[in-house]
Structure formats: structure tokens, C-alpha cells
Amino acid sequence: MREEWRDFKLDQLGFVGRGRSRHRPRNDPRLYGGQYPFFQTGDVKAAELYLQQYEATYNELGLAQSKLWQPGTLCITIAANIAESAILAIPGCFPDSVVGFVADPKVADTKFVKYKLDTLKLAMQSASLGTTQDNLSLDKLLRFDFLIPTLLTQQRIAAILSAYDxxxxxxxxxxxxLEEMARRLYEEWFVHFRFPGHETAEFDGDLPKGWRAVDLGALVDDRRDAVQPYAVDPSTPYVGLEHIPRRSITLRxxxxxxxxxxxxxxxxxxxxLFGKIRPYFHKVVLAPLGGVTSSDTIVLRAYSADHLALAALCASSDAFVDHATQTSNGTKMPRADWKVLKSYPVALPDDALLARFNGFVLPLFATLKSLNRKNANLRAQRDLLLPKLVSGEIDVSGAEAELEAAE
Known part of the structure; x- marks a missing residue:
């Protein structure tokens, strides 16, 4: 089988070019707020196989100093998050810290190249180490050899691996x-007060009768249980800010x-877990397991299981994150302050309505955990196969039974 495999440089497999962001300063607000997705290195890192979630957009002025890449482009990060990659699912722009690869359809399969790149990530990161800032230049990227089989074999391997993805x-x-359903339910019931029976509810001031205003700090405790990493089992899960996704309560x-x-x-x-550095990044998750986390994380524990869903959805809401941002300390690296945030007002309903809310939301949370575990298992199975398939160590046909078992 291996006699069909040959070494290629990336630019022998298709077009390679850096993204474009010519305007200075890069964060000039005049460039942003339009219809064109602007993907940055963090967006690439957060993606699975396909890149379609983004935090910023360019307007016409932004597009004029950039470039609109088409779906199917493989995006490869060369700064900040080194050697992360994902395939554009929609048209979009990206800066020069991202390289775009467009496969020659007669020579290479984009998905196969992406998977091959995954096996080279550690080597690329090692080659990127610098004295001040890590950087994988385009020149360094093009020095790497990509051992590639025939196009048909590439497509067959990519089909197996992408089935997992x-x-x-x-x-x-x-x-x-499911997260959006929980978020909307929280907003409807506890922000807009459109809960079951609201049509006939009487209000006492700003709150329905029977409800009371409490501080968030009355529902959750700020845990500061410090520990040295060497004092716990080495395999204990560690959650850094880099692991916490933006605008999602599911830690993957x-x-x-x-x-x-x-x-x-x-x-x-x-x-x-609430990421307190630059709180506008909106990094808030509900821990699916125990472990240790960065000291730049606020760890909140519900005093009562009855208040867990309400507290989690409040702490991850846009309004709370905006409040954390506005009251943060510092300019370059602003930090949220729990001493301030604990006074954030929460509308607490009567026990019957809270139980009804939990009856809707807690099963959603359980399903989120279940789906997250399934994804973890799928990633583990894919990652076991990936290096063996893309190196030719195992035959393509031998992996199909594994895939059927996963499905």
C-alpha cells in the first residue's frame, strides 16, 4: 500500500496564501459590523471540522482591505493558536495570522490534507517557538512534507474520518x-416575566407577587479552594481559560x-466556571466533571440543587456578562470582581414555579452532558484511527467496521 504514497509540500497540493488585513490599526471600528464573517485564530481553534462560527464581521470598508475566501478553503493558523485548522463552511475573511489552502482537485482532497495537518500539529508548534512570540511563518509551513496517497485513497480515508466528524x-x-432553548426559557420567565400563568399574575412593584429579589451571591458560593497541581492525581482534569468556549455552557x-x-x-x-479575565469573551460553563481550574476563573457552587439551573443561566446570560464587563477592573487585562458581581439581582419565583422551571431545564442539562460524552467518545475513536489512516499504517477497509460500530 505504501508504494502509492509520496511526499509533497503543501503548495504542491494546491494554492496557499495568507489572509489579509491591511488596515492599521486592525481594530479600527470603521471596518466592522457588516455582512462579511471575519474569522480569527480563536474561531479556527474552537471549530470542529467546519468553520462557521465567528465573533466579528467586516463591512464593505473592511472587505476592501481584506479578501473573501470561499467555502472549502482550509484555514490554518500560524500565530497565537499555532497549526489549528478547519474548513470554511461559508464565505469569509481572515487576517494574515491565518493561511488559506485551496486544494487542487486533481491532486488533493481538502479533508485529507486537514487530517494530515492534524498529525503534524505538534511538529509545527515546535518549529514555531520564538523568543518573544510563537509564530509559524508561511515559509516554515511550506517546508513540511505531507506524505500523500493517491487521490482516490485520500477521498476514501477522508470519508471515514469525516463520518466521525x-x-x-x-x-x-x-x-x-438545547442551550438556546434553555437560554430563551430563562429570559422569558425571569427577565420578561412571561412564565406560565403570567396573564393573570399580579405584580408587587417590578416583580410578580410571591416572587422576591435576591442577590446572585445568595444562590451560589464563590469557592476559592486553592491547590498545587502536584498535590492531586496527575490525570486530574485541568480547565484553563483556553479550554472554556465562548457563549456556550458546554465544556468540551x-x-x-x-x-x-x-x-x-x-x-x-x-x-x-466563569472566566474573569476579559469577561467580554463570555466564557462561562457548567462543569461536566470535577478537577482543577485556573485561578483566573471564578468557581461558583449552588447552595441548593434547586437553584443550579437558575444560577447557571443567569451567570451565562448576556446581561450578566455585560455587567461583569462594565464593572471589571483594569484596562489592558480587565478582570471581573466577584465582590461586585455577587450583588447582581436575581428574580426568584415561588417554589412551585421554580420546580416547574427545573422540570424543563434540568433534563436539558442532562442531555447536554450526554451529547458531550458522546462527542468525547467519537473524538477518541477518530483520533485513534486518524494517525494510522493518514500515514498508511492500516488499510482503509479495516477502519470501516470501527465506523459502523460508532454509528
Missing amino acids: DLIENNTRRIAI EWSEASTVQSTKLLFREDDI
């Missing part, structure tokens, strides 16, 4: 839908305590 993408979409990745050194904070399953 398609299952992951499907579960991820379901997670997003973490590393191990053995990879860190400085003082960390202990957390338990179902604790709320």
Missing part, C-alpha cells in the same frame, strides 16, 4: 439548540493537572 457536528448542533475539552504548575482552584461537577 459529521456525527460530532450533528451532536454539536443539538447542543447549541480540558487537559490534565500534570501539564500545569502554579496554584489552581478545585471545582466539582455542576460548579459554574
Whole structure:
């Protein structure tokens, strides 16, 4: 089988070019707020196989100093988050810290190249180490050899691996839908007060009768249980700010305590982890397991299980994150302050309505955990196959049974 495989440089497999962001300063607000997605390195890192979620958009002025890349382009990060990659699912722009690869359809399959790139990530990151800032230049990227089989074999391998990714993408979409359902339900009931029976409800001031205003700090405790990483099992999950996704309460990745050194904070399953550095990044998750986390995380634990869903959805709401941003301390690296945030007002209903709310939301949270576990298992199975398939170590036909079992 291996006699069909040959070494290629990336630019022998298709077009390679850096993204474009000519205007200075890059953050000039006149460039933003239009219809053109602007993908940055963090967006690429957060993506699965396909890149379609973004935090910023360009307007016509922004587009004029950039370039609109088409769906199917493989995006490769060369600064900040080194050697992360994802395939554009929609047209979009990206800066010069991202390289675009457009496969020659007669020579290479984009998905196969992406998977091959995944196996080279550590080597590329090692080659990017610098004295001041890590950087993978385009020149360095083009020095790497890509061992590639025939196009037909590439397509067959990519079909097997992407089947795992398609299952992951499907579960991820379901997670997003369930999170949005929980978020909307919270806003309807506790912000707009359109809860069941609101049509006939009487109000006492700003709140329905029977409700009361409490501080968030009355529902959750700020846990500051410090620990040194060497004092816990090396395999203990470690959640850094880099692991916490933006605008999602589902934590999908973490590393191990053995990879860190400085003082960390202990957390338990179902604790709320709030990234306090640059709170406008909106990094808030409900912990699916216990472990240790960065000291730049606020660890919140519900005093009562009855208040967990309400507290989690409040802490992850746009309004709360905006409040955390507006009251943060510092300019370059603003930090949220729990001493301020604990006074954030929460509308607490009577026990019967709260139980009804939990009856809707807690099963959603359980499904989020279940889907997240399924994705973790799918990633593990894919990652076991990936290096063996893209190197020719195992035959393509031998992996199809594994895929059928996963489905």
C-alpha cells in the first residue's frame, strides 16, 4: 500500500496564501459590523471540522482591505493558536495570522490534507517557538512534507474520518439548540416575566407577587479552594481559560493537572466556571466533571440543587456578562470582581414555579452532558484511527467496521 504514497509540500497540493488585513490599526471600528464573517485564530481553534462560527464581521470598508475566501478553503493558523485548522463552511475573511489552502482537485482532497495537518500539529508548534512570540511563518509551513496517497485513497480515508466528524457536528448542533432553548426559557420567565400563568399574575412593584429579589451571591458560593497541581492525581482534569468556549455552557475539552504548575482552584461537577479575565469573551460553563481550574476563573457552587439551573443561566446570560464587563477592573487585562458581581439581582419565583422551571431545564442539562460524552467518545475513536489512516499504517477497509460500530 505504501508504494502509492509520496511526499509533497503543501503548495504542491494546491494554492496557499495568507489572509489579509491591511488596515492599521486592525481594530479600527470603521471596518466592522457588516455582512462579511471575519474569522480569527480563536474561531479556527474552537471549530470542529467546519468553520462557521465567528465573533466579528467586516463591512464593505473592511472587505476592501481584506479578501473573501470561499467555502472549502482550509484555514490554518500560524500565530497565537499555532497549526489549528478547519474548513470554511461559508464565505469569509481572515487576517494574515491565518493561511488559506485551496486544494487542487486533481491532486488533493481538502479533508485529507486537514487530517494530515492534524498529525503534524505538534511538529509545527515546535518549529514555531520564538523568543518573544510563537509564530509559524508561511515559509516554515511550506517546508513540511505531507506524505500523500493517491487521490482516490485520500477521498476514501477522508470519508471515514469525516463520518466521525459529521456525527460530532450533528451532536454539536443539538447542543447549541438545547442551550438556546434553555437560554430563551430563562429570559422569558425571569427577565420578561412571561412564565406560565403570567396573564393573570399580579405584580408587587417590578416583580410578580410571591416572587422576591435576591442577590446572585445568595444562590451560589464563590469557592476559592486553592491547590498545587502536584498535590492531586496527575490525570486530574485541568480547565484553563483556553479550554472554556465562548457563549456556550458546554465544556468540551480540558487537559490534565500534570501539564500545569502554579496554584489552581478545585471545582466539582455542576460548579459554574466563569472566566474573569476579559469577561467580554463570555466564557462561562457548567462543569461536566470535577478537577482543577485556573485561578483566573471564578468557581461558583449552588447552595441548593434547586437553584443550579437558575444560577447557571443567569451567570451565562448576556446581561450578566455585560455587567461583569462594565464593572471589571483594569484596562489592558480587565478582570471581573466577584465582590461586585455577587450583588447582581436575581428574580426568584415561588417554589412551585421554580420546580416547574427545573422540570424543563434540568433534563436539558442532562442531555447536554450526554451529547458531550458522546462527542468525547467519537473524538477518541477518530483520533485513534486518524494517525494510522493518514500515514498508511492500516488499510482503509479495516477502519470501516470501527465506523459502523460508532454509528
